[in-house]
Amino acid sequence: MAEKRKLLQRYMQCLNEMQDELRRKELAKKMETLEKLQCELARRQEQRVAQGGGQMGKSERRQYLKDKLKSYQKTLKGLLCELARREAFANGERGRVSESDNLPHPLKLDEFTVAFRYVGEDGRELLMAALAARRCAYVPYSKFKVGAAFRAKCGQIYSGCNIENAAFTPGNCAERCALAKGVSEGEKRYTAGAVVAYHPDGFTTPCGVCRQFIREFATRDFPIYIAKAPPPEQEGCIPAIDDDEEVLVTSAYNLLPHSFSAYE
Template sequence: MLFCQMCSEDKVKELVSKCLQARDMAYCPYSRFPVGAAILSADGAIITGCNVENASYGLTVCAERTAIQRAVVEGHRQFTAIAVTCDIKDRFVGPCGACRQVLMEFGSEWVVYLTKPDGSYKETSLSDLLPLAFSPEHLGKN
């Protein structure tokens, strides 16, 4: 198990539940592939997001990026965990490469909960999902 100071068993269950709820709000008329995400901020807030598709496919926004953008708008800049889910039942699915890079902007040591529709989850880390990542540190930012 990875270490997450804010991630008590109850908090993980809440995070997983919120990401499942967010998936139900997805706007995905083209792919019919709903995705939900829930981010846990360092101050204990949970911010959700879902994928929002567009007829111009390149303008589609993933659930993880929707959640991070909402979190930033709400004033959050430090995060400890994210739960991500989709409708695939037989295996765990992680964020796409673009989302991994966007999450990396806010640190590499996030705990990531890959969640199935039944609420079961697998715990990993952003640094494991995006090894040797380009980060703000490469630009002299800490």
């Protein structure tokens, strides 16, 4: 029985190697065809220019050529990535998720921490607006105040606080409160956000529902500043955030990787 199992494993391994070899040859042929098409496109473009351009103007022809070239380069890049992925898989390596065509990744901003003194004016203004909104939080049950603020593309800042309810479910988070304000006034595109709350053990980031809510209006990734508010006994202190206080600079896409969105 063991001999049959070993023989079957060897057979499957040989079959996989043959399939990989066929795929590599197929990709090599496609790449060769793509290169020929690029050369032919360039030749025809030169011929059109020499003949006076036909119906398209010079600038239009140049833009047409650029668009075609970008399209071919994108296809070529995809083929090269697929070839590398399959070769790595054949060698027993695990594929990198970021290179999968089935899981497109939007361009994400960097995520880091920085002292408050080094936060830009845009981030400082948002954090201050979030702190101001936090004072209005309605939290008779948890006593956990949260403030949030988001800057719309027009530059207007919309802030909000968390609002609790005796039935719990009808309550609203600060992030959704702030964004709902902006959306209700016609603003559906945002460039930055901020969330502040006090927790002795670390930063308070948006909950899962709020992360999906933020993602709905993030057609491009934008920074989100997370800071700790002063403890209850120091709520009236000035400044509200010390210059040496650490701020987490994350983003909409970092908060919800591999997120669901209908945005194209």
